[in-house]
Amino acid sequence: MRGIRRNPGHSRMTDVAARAGVSLATVSRALRGSPEVSAETRSRVLEAATSLSYVVSPAASRLASGRTATVGVVVPFITRWFFAEVVAGLEKGLHQAGMDVLLYNLGDADGRSRFFDRMPLRRRVDAVVILSLALDGCELDLVTGLGVPVVCVGMQVPGCSSVGIDDIDAARRAVRHLIELGHERIGMLRGAVEPNLGFTVPLDRHEGYLAAMAEAGLDTAGLTASTPWGPDGGAHAMTELLALPQPPTAVFAESDEMAIGALRTLRRAGLRVPEQMSVIGFDDHDMADLLDLTTVWQGVHQQGATAAEMVLSGLAHPDAPPRRVLLPTRLIVRQTTAPPRISARPSLNVPA
Amino acid sequence: MRGIRRNPGHSRMTDVAARAGVSLATVSRALRGSPEVSAETRSRVLEAATSLSYVVSPAASRLASGRTATVGVVVPFITRWFFAEVVAGLEKGLHQAGMDVLLYNLGDADGRSRFFDRMPLRRRVDAVVILSLALDGCELDLVTGLGVPVVCVGMQVPGCSSVGIDDIDAARRAVRHLIELGHERIGMLRGAVEPNLGFTVPLDRHEGYLAAMAEAGLDTAGLTASTPWGPDGGAHAMTELLALPQPPTAVFAESDEMAIGALRTLRRAGLRVPEQMSVIGFDDHDMADLLDLTTVWQGVHQQGATAAEMVLSGLAHPDAPPRRVLLPTRLIVRQTTAPPRISARPSLNVPA
C-alpha cells in the first residue's frame, strides 16, 4: 500500500459522523459550536463523540484552519519569582480560553541568542507574549516577522499591546518614603544588566530614585552600587555602600531579592535594621512579608492575567489598536524602614 | 473556488523543491537529515530553504507523521521555587532536542480537576512529564490512556520512569544532625496536603523524621505541627510548637519555605536562633543561603534535566524498561543549628 499507515487507537471525525448519522462537516460544525447546527443534531453529535471518546486532532485542525490555538510565552528566567508569577497568571487565562501555552525560558544571553537564531515560534503560534525583554532591532524584526499579535509585559514594543507598572513613579515613591522619614543620604542597590538581557526595569527604577532625590535637593553622587541582579548582588552592593567614607543611612533596592541580600550583609556586619540602616525593596516578593521588608507592591499575577486577556482580544479583533495598561502599585511599609537614628549630615556615627 | 484559501506568506516545501531542482520527497528527507540523501543534494536543498526562509509547517508534519515533537509538562505550582527550577531544567533539555514544551500549571484542586476533566494533552504530545503529583487511579488511567511515555519527578507511577531523591533518608539525616548536636526534643513543621494535591513528599519527610527519632529512642508525641504548606504555614506551625508546655529545642521543617516562616515567628517571639532554637530546612532554596539556614540540598535543576533525558530516551527506545533514578542529597550546615543551650537530659553539658 502506498502513502501512510493509519494512526493508532483514536477514532476520527468520520466515525463520529457515521455514529451520529450525519456528515463530516456537520460534526465539525457541531463540535466547534457553530450556530448553524440545530440543537437536536448537535446533541446527537456530542453524544456520539462522547461515546467514542473522540477528540479532534489538533494537527489536522491546525493544518486545515491555519490556527494553532497556541500562544508562545517567552520569559527570561522562569525561576525568578516575578516571572513565575506572571506566567501563572498568563497560563490560567490562556488555558481557560482553550489555548495551549508553549514555554520558552531563555535563561541567559546564550539561551537568548539560540532562541532568536532558531525562532522556534515560526508557524506554531497564534500569538506571542514576551516578558521584560528589551528587544534590539533585529530581534524585534524577528518577532514582528512572525505575523502574529505580540503582547508585552514589563516592557514595550511599537505597535504591540503591553501591561506593566510605572516603574519610575513607583521607585520615586519608594525613595520619597525614605526622604519623608528624614533620610538624606540614600543609596540605591541596582542590578546590573547582567547577561545583557536588556531589561529596562533597572533603568527606570534608578531614574525614579534620581528624580526623588533631585526633587528633595539631595546628593546621589557615588551612592548607587551596581552589581549582578539577585540576592548575592544585593549583598555585595550593600557591602560597597557600607565601605563608603560616609555610608548612606538608607537604601532603596531595585528588587526585594536584592534587598534581602542587603539584609544579610547588614546582619553580618552587626548593623541593626531599621535603627542603623533603613532598607526598602520592590515587588512585594513572597519573602518580603516574612522578613518584614518594606517594599512596593505590584499586582504580578494580574499582569499575567491582563496579558492573557490582551492576547485573546488581539486575536478576536486583529485591527483594534494596541493597548497600553499601567497597573497600580502600592507602598507597603513594614519593619525595615524608620527615621535615621542620627541626622545623616555632619556627624554621622555608626558604630562598627 | 471550493475548499480552503491558501495560507499567508510562508513558502512551502514545493517552493523549496522547485528552487533546488529536486522533488518534494527529497526536500523532506534532506531537511530531516535522512541519510538517504547525497551530500551534494542536501546542501542544494538547504541553500534553497534558507534563501526562501523556509520553515516546515509543524501542523502538516505532525499530521503526516503522527509525531508532535511536543511534550506536556504538568506542574502543581509553577510559582514555587522548586517547581520553577525543575521546569527550567526540563525546558532546557527538551528544547535542545528540538522539542516543544507545553506547560500546564494546576495551581489548586480546582485546576487539577479541570485539567483531568478536559485532559488537554490528548493527541497533542509525544510524552508527558508530571511533577510531584500522586495520581489517583482515575487520573492514572487518564494519563496512561494518552498512550505516550510518562516521566515522573518527585513521585512514582507504575511502569513509568522517574527521577527524585530519597526523601525519607534525607529527612532522617537532617534530623540526625539535630540529634548529634544533642537535641532531644525535636519538632517537625509539616506542610499539610492543602489543596489535596496528594504530594508524597510530606509523608516521606515525616517518616524520615520519625525514623531518626525512633533510632535515637526519642519521643515524638505532639511534636509534629501540620499546617498549610509555605512560609505562613511554617510560621503558624512554629507558633504551635512554642505554645507547647515543653517546647522543642530544635525543629525540622519540611521545606525551606516553612523554615523561613518559622524563623519569622522566632524573631518576633524574641527567641535567638540557634541559641534558643535550632532550625533545619529542606531543599536549599535560593533564600536559604541568605538566611544562613541549615538545610538539605538537592539537585533540583538536575532533576529536570534528568527527566528531559528520560523523555528523549523513552521516545527513542519505546520498549526499554522504565528507569528509576535517585539523585543524591547533601546536608548543608549553616548558622541556624547548634547544640541546645541547656541540655534536655539531666547532665549532658554543652557550653552555651
Place this chain on the structure above:
DNA sequence: GTGAAAGCGCTAACAC
C-alpha cells in the same frame, strides 16, 4: 539516491 503519489484528519467554501 531520487521521484510519484497516497494519504494524515480535519475546515471551509459552495451547493442545495
Place this chain on the structure above:
DNA sequence: GTGTTAGCGCTTTCAC
C-alpha cells in the same frame, strides 16, 4: 440546516 468536496502541507511507501 446539512452534505459534498477541495484543499491545508507535509511524510512515507513503493518503484526505479
